[in-house]
Amino acid sequence: MTKEERLKKRHSAEKRFRFYGLASIFLALLFVLILVHNIFSKGSSAFMKTAINVEVFFDQELLEIKNGASDDEILEADFFDITIESLIKVYPAKNVEEEDALIELFTTDAEIEIKRAFLENNNLIGKKINLEITASDDIDQLHKGNYPRDIPEDRRRISDFQLVIYDNLVENQKIIKNFNNYFFKNGDSRDPELAGIGGALIGSFYSIIICLLLAFPVAVLASIYLEEFAPKNKITDFIEININNLAAVPSIVYGLLALQILLATIQLPRSTPLVAGITLALMTLPRIIIPCRASLKAVPPSIREGALAVGASKFQSVFHHVVPLALPGTLSGTIIGLAQALGETAPLILIGMVAFVVDIPSTPIDPSSSLPVQVYLWSESAERGFVEKTSATIMMLLSFLIVMNFLAVYLRQKFEKRWN
């Protein structure tokens, strides 16, 4: 091999090596792109729901209430009959089976929706109005194009007759897409068209607030102690080793801790944001302490010495001068820690947040779900409608995380002082 050949070979090896590096970065970026695209393409349709325009006649004989009835009377009244009467008039049905097939096109909450319309306007007796009744999950998925029509009837959840009605409705422009308010307002449900993340949102909110209230002060105080006051001795070393180890303990172990100590020993209520918040706080604590200490360490010693020189006590120098300067870094570390806690699932599953909760929690000691746990729960469901709901929940979760991370970066860049 001549010198030139060898040099050429070496240079092409150089180029190859460089290419591998670049390729790995692009591969990683590609993964991000595929993941985000996959979630968004599946989930964006969940923000709309399919409704069917139905003419409802409020028949006094069937309802047995009068115009101007009070809210209590309306709530007591039975709207079932007029619901059925209105729904089966959407398309001429020949027999009871066909009527049943018609009713199956609509959500099981159709009666409640009609009742709600009457509650808003109690002078509708004897009148006909057009209402947009939410369609059943199957029709919803069909209308959004997520449901294949060309498979044999016995493997479909929608019968041929229902497809005929659907096509007829589409032709007459009776099928409409509305903003899916149920998705944000409702709690969990077995029916995908009624299921929402309202309960999970509130549960996550309470958990994170409790986590913040517990973890932030303790983390800041602990890092001030370790960075500013702690003598160099065995106890301090031991605390530091502990914190570093805790930051690397798998999150599921915190779930076991919560199960044994919080639920079994001191008997806090199961499945509640309170327990979730405490568990997440224990887990987040070391993860906040580490950036807090880094930002305290970044404050130059001259600041402390200056304060001490004009007669401040050690405490005054720390709390009046060092801590305010370290605050932006501290806050951004806290927000990033909270963002991790918001996405944490495994410990929450162990403390029973997987329970099926329909009601929206009003206090932190009501049973509740949380956003990531809702993702887990829905992803286990067989119904097709839950796939888009899960993806949409992930979209909500990711957007919260993005906002929190941007806030952390902004705080750091805007307020942090550079010392060199």
Next chain:
Amino acid sequence: MNFVLIFLITIFSLSLFFYGRSKTKSISIEKNIKLNALPKFYGYYLVLWCSIPSLVFLLIWTLFEPVIIKSIIIETAANQGAIFNDKNEANLIYEKIKAIYAGTYFGDIDTILKESALSYAKFINLFTNSKIVLIFGIVIASVIYSLKKIKNNNKARDDVEVILKGLLFASSLIAILTTLGIIFSLLFESIKFFSVINIFDYLFGTNWSPQRAFVRDASAITAEEYEELKDAFGFIPLIAGTSFIAFIAMLVAVPVGLFSGIYMAEYASLKVRRISKPIIEILAGIPTVVYGFFAALTVGPFFRQIGENLGLTVSSESALAAGLIMGIMIIPYVSSLSDDVINSVPQSLRDGSYAVGATKSETIKKVVIPAALPGIIGSVLLAVSRAIGETMIVVMAAGLAANLTINPLESTTTITTQIVMILVGDQEFDSPKTQSAFALGLTLFIATLVLNYIAQRAVKKYREKYD
């Protein structure tokens, strides 16, 4: 009740602040003496003395009250003739008693339950009353003590600082308490588990099927039953599955992570670095449940489809899908750590290599990487410890049945998956099945601890070498 007490203590403390401040001012004017601290510090001193002892007491009391009341009530119920065979039934009866007390129980109430509910009400009252009395006592005692100190013109600022320093120290102790809590809660149940199942049968058993482990009475297990039990709690398939999935993850994460770390540290311009580094770190910020969803609903079926086209049987919960996605999740851990490690290799080593005519890639391969190797190994070990502790991806995308296999297309299970499967939903107390989850947790805890320890030692040693 607790909220009212906390509110009262807060209000009282705040008013003491103003009292202390004005009182010391007036004392200094009256007696014409110089105060040893600014007046406000006397206020702080009173606030701290008034609030901290009472709040700490309240916290401890609230934590232990339900436990104590429960044991008393169960004991009295047993004395009155209530029969319960195990902890489950005792808990059930206790819940009934509580429901009767709250007026939300609609079943039949026999005399034992009625008596117990009455004594429950009595104890609740007694405990609440004594709590209030004791808290008032503590507040009054500490306020009298601190007022006396103030009147003697103490060095309030120094005293306040001593108290605050104690508070700071106490907060840093929470880390130790958490560790103790973890060790205690894992050991407690694990010891119970190992008293039933021999630890060697657990560690070296090759069959894991806890759902078969049904024990009528955990305290008296016959030899026959034990043979069956022993067969249900073999750890080998779990550690095999866990390592296997972690291995697949590492096959993805190490090359991609390492190469991007190298590129970022050695080749990338500042601009490329500034953009690509945060984007790769997004991968670390995505919640693992999202990866799990992606693996279970997209990647798993996708691999299955490819397998079908190639004529292979691929499980839709294949180890390959879970491992691949876990590997993607771990890329940023490897890349950013190795980036740091490579960056801290001294420039003089590179310059030496360039001086003898090596190309950039030769320098990296022959000089930089060997120099950074301990740090890189440390970062890979940290990544491995993340992989074996990772839960959601494997719960959603890997199998549930323990399966000793090295075929990546079949499904296997992992330690974390089994913990979740055992503990999700209703659990029986004191059954080896529930306890086994804690034994698994303990094993996992020890494994990650050892890995982290070695990794941190490696990174630290490496840092010291070039400092």
